[in-house]
Amino acid sequence: MYAYDEFSVLFWEGNVMLGEGASFPLGQMTTDFLNLDVKVLHEIHRRAKDFVKDARALFKNKNSGAVLPVQEKLNAVWDLIFDLPFYRNLPLNIYGARNLFPTLLQDKALWKDLMKDGTERNKAFMVFLDKLEYFAQSIENFRGQVSSMLELYFEQLPRRNSEAYAVAYTKYFKDMINGGAMLSIGREFEQGFDLKVKFVPLLNPTVKGKPILAEETEFSYLSFFLYTDFYRGLIAGNIPRRCHNCRRYFLLNKGYDTCYCNSIAPGETAKTCRKVGAHKKEARNHSGATPAQKEYRKAYNKLKTRRARGKLSVDEWNATVALALEYKDKAEAGEITDLELKKLYDKM
Numbered sequence: 001m002y003a004y005d006e007f008s009v010l011f012w013e014g015n016v017m018l019g020e021g022a023s024f025p026l027g028q029m030t031t032d033f034l035n036l037d038v039k040v041l042h043e044i045h046r047r048a049k050d051f052v053k054d055a056r057a058l059f060k061n062k063n064s065g066a067v068l069p070v071q072e073k074l075n076a077v078w079d080l081i082f083d084l085p086f087y088r089n090l091p092l093n094i095y096g097a098r099n100l101f102p103t104l105l106q107d108k109a110l111w112k113d114l115m116k117d118g119t120e121r122n123k124a125f126m127v128f129l130d131k132l133e134y135f136a137q138s139i140e141n142f143r144g145q146v147s148s149m150l151e152l153y154f155e156q157l158p159r160r161n162s163e164a165y166a167v168a169y170t171k172y173f174k175d176m177i178n179g180g181a182m183l184s185i186g187r188e189f190e191q192g193f194d195l196k197v198k199f200v201p202l203l204n205p206t207v208k209g210k211p212i213l214a215e216e217t218e219f220s221y222l223s224f225f226l227y228t229d230f231y232r233g234l235i236a237g238n239i240p241r242r243c244h245n246c247r248r249y250f251l252l253n254k255g256y257d258t259c260y261c262n263s264i265a266p267g268e269t270a271k272t273c274r275k276v277g278a279h280k281k282e283a284r285n286h287s288g289a290t291p292a293q294k295e296y297r298k299a300y301n302k303l304k305t306r307r308a309r310g311k312l313s314v315d316e317w318n319a320t321v322a323l324a325l326e327y328k329d330k331a332e333a334g335e336i337t338d339l340e341l342k343k344l345y346d347k348m
Helices: 028-034 038-061 064-081 094-098 100-106 108-115 120-154 162-181 222-236 273-277 283-287 291-308 314-332 338-347
Strands: 007-012 015-018 023-025 196-203 211-219 239-242 249-252
Touching (some): 007 196, 023 028, 094 100, 120 314, 211 222, 314 338
Antiparallel strands (some): 007 015, 007 211, 239 249
16 A cells, blocks of 8 residues: 555665556656655645644544544645656555545444544554644755755766766765764764665566566655665766756766756757757856855855754755755745845844
């Protein structure tokens, strides 16, 4: 059974397969989530908080008459979550999710046990509410951490392969550890998750009749999967990179080195960013960095110092850095001036 917070995927030969569904190269799902409009996450968070507030009131007041309105608010959350890139291809029990509360209410003994404070079912449902309320924030934290890591540690690499990525990540990891070590909190930063893993034989989905050995991994958070997808991608030589023309991320596969994606370029009807970029000299090629990039690096270093001094938690660090990167993108897109960008950074 697959649910939004309990699912398994298959890893094999540089690919990830969602259940028995579609297969993607490692790093592709990370790339898709980096390109996700942040407004979608904000709306998920708003709807989830609205649902959780009413759901907790239902459990407190034991009011079965509130089941349908609460289910409607949960379905408003599912409308957005089930349309996210990952969930579109996961074989979810959508009917069960969209009829959760009415189905539970039909079983009187189960409902009574669920409503009783402290039972295993009751505690499990409280965990479900907590996870759903934090869902969007966990994705924002992931995006903030990975996008900043890519911008500051990977973008200027002279080579694009797994060895170069290991060197860049080592520098990033040491910086994070050293930042915490200033206050004897060196163990605060880590990239590890509790997962269940087993190894299974299956038929190759692309070569008929060919057996392969795959690793089936169970996850309890989407963010855990995304981090795993990202780091496994680095090991395999795949990395999300931001197109120097349209500024959207694309997956740079092992063995390739280009700073432009192959999508239709903004303002064009046929030419791709790769074709346009081949004839375009950007400011960074002359000065090494745009004014917006320079301001971002200053802001990032200030935030890193604040984190090292214990003035920012890990979640606050990730969220603030993500906001700083969003401001930089607006400046590079011409939505705000470099002076306005500096003022925004000064307020952070």
